[in-house]
Amino acid sequence: xxxxxxxxxxxxxxxxxxxxxxxxxxxxxxxxxxxxxxxxxxxxxxxxxxxxxxxxxxxxxxxxxxxxxxxxxxxxxxxxxxxxxxxxxxxxxxxxxxxxxxxxxxxxxxxxxxxxxxxxxxxxxxxxxxxxxxxxxxxxxxxxxxxxxxxxxxxxxxxxxxxxxxxxxxxxxxxxxxxxxxxxxxxxxxxxxxxxxxxxxxxxxxxxxxxxxxxxxxxxxxxxxxxxxxxxxxxxxxxxxxxxxxxxxxxxxxxxxxxxxxxxxxxxxxx
Amino acid sequence: xxxxxxxxxxxxxxxxxxxxxxxxxxxxxxxxxxxxxxxxxxxxxxxxxxxxxxxxxxxxxxxxxxxxxxxxxxxxxxxxxxxxxxxxxxxxxxxxxxxxxxxxxxxxxxxxx
Numbered sequence: 001x002x003x004x005x006x007x008x009x010x011x012x013x014x015x016x017x018x019x020x021x022x023x024x025x026x027x028x029x030x031x032x033x034x035x036x037x038x039x040x041x042x043x044x045x046x047x048x049x050x051x052x053x054x055x056x057x058x059x060x061x062x063x064x065x066x067x068x069x070x071x072x073x074x075x076x077x078x079x080x081x082x083x084x085x086x087x088x089x090x091x092x093x094x095x096x097x098x099x100x101x102x103x104x105x106x107x108x109x110x111x112x113x114x115x116x117x118x119x120x121x122x123x124x125x126x127x128x129x130x131x132x133x134x135x136x137x138x139x140x141x142x143x144x145x146x147x148x149x150x151x152x153x154x155x156x157x158x159x160x161x162x163x164x165x166x167x168x169x170x171x172x173x174x175x176x177x178x179x180x181x182x183x184x185x186x187x188x189x190x191x192x193x194x195x196x197x198x199x200x201x202x203x204x205x206x207x208x209x210x211x212x213x214x215x216x217x218x219x220x221x222x223x224x225x226x227x228x229x230x231x232x233x234x235x236x237x238x239x240x241x242x243x244x245x246x247x248x249x250x251x252x253x254x255x256x257x258x259x260x261x262x263x264x265x266x267x268x269x270x271x
Numbered sequence: 272x273x274x275x276x277x278x279x280x281x282x283x284x285x286x287x288x289x290x291x292x293x294x295x296x297x298x299x300x301x302x303x304x305x306x307x308x309x310x311x312x313x314x315x316x317x318x319x320x321x322x323x324x325x326x327x328x329x330x331x332x333x334x335x336x337x338x339x340x341x342x343x344x345x346x347x348x349x350x351x352x353x354x355x356x357x358x359x360x361x362x363x364x365x366x367x368x369x370x371x372x373x374x375x376x377x378x379x380x381x382x383x384x
Contacts, residue, residue, distance in 0.1 A: 048363050054364065054366075055366050079283060080283065082290050084322065093279065093282060105321055106289045108318060110289055111314050112314075120297075132295065132298055139294060198378060204349075205369070205374065209369035210366065212356045214318060214322060224319050227327070232337055233337075242324075246324035250319075254320075255313055255316070
């Protein structure tokens with residue numbers, strides 16, 4: 001039995017452009033993962049990821065319980081990658097809102113990331129656009145807090161830049177893995193639980209807890225109360241336009257009252 | 272869910288776009304972007320308003336009319352979730368505990384005849 005042995009690696013087929021590109025990415029990732037700050041990022045994220053993992057699990061359960069199929073829920077978790085948006089659009093999807101209302105509600109909830117991105121601009125602008133947008137996309141609220149707490153100012157030298165990128169990849173990798181794994185677990189378990197338990201209400205409860213967590217000043221409390229009142233008092237509007245109206249009224253009222261309330265300074269310091 | 276599958280996929284695709292654009296909003300372009308001051312102030316209130324607006328109908332509306340009856344399991348569960356959240360607010364488990372507390376109130380109550 002004489003099996004022909006494969007030739008030396010050099011004689012193998014050319015890996016092609018995609019293969020070479022992939023090999024370079026793996027090289028770069030390995031290089032980043034050898035940086036000590038990569039593992040510091042992983043560790044700091046792991047410290048807060050227990051709560052996040054439980055939250056991801058609940059989000060997964062709420063998604064299937066609200067009537068999305070397992071495939072749609074998995075797809076949403078993998079692509080949208082934002083717990084608050086995923087939860088917030090569930091009631092809108094279920095009640096047949098207009099597509100643009102769904103997108104607008106998602107956009108308004110994501111506006112906090114717009115505030116973060118203004119701050120992160122000085123940190124990220126040295127990277128090529130694709131790289132900085134990828135890192136930005138993978139960042140959650142927690143990553144932003146951990147990262148800006150660990151690095152109070154932007155990187156100046158190439159050495160510091162490497163440290164920043166390594167730390168961010170550590171945080172993001174850990175967050176992405178724990179979020180997606182627990183999300184999937186929630187989706188598959190949620191699909192197996194009986195419907196009569198009424199678990200679809202978990203989504204509303206999760207949103208309520210999230211709303212509580214962003215009510216940090218008196219004006220934000222006012223915004224929350226006003227938006228809730230308008231949304232509840234005008235349910236007859238088509239395409240869930242009551243949501244749009246509620247957001248407009250609440251934001252406009254807060255903008256008008258901000259100078260009077262005298263908490264303008266405190267608000268600026270926060271965001 | 273009554274909508275066709277492609278409608279849901281379209282919604283998910285758009286939301287993915289929203290995630291990508293909002294998270295890198297100010298560093299997509301190399302040129303600095305200026306927003307009017309009122310818009311930047313509005314950014315602080317829009318997320319909380321949007322969250323509250325999508326949450327409230329689920330808690331207070333039953334078939335399109337307002338329910339403020341305190342024996343309603345929806346209201347009791349929401350109350351429990353809020354209380355537990357503010358009690359545990361310093362903990363990183365505050366959000367999950369609040370949901371669990373709400374469900375512990377809601378699931379048994381709504382299964383009663």
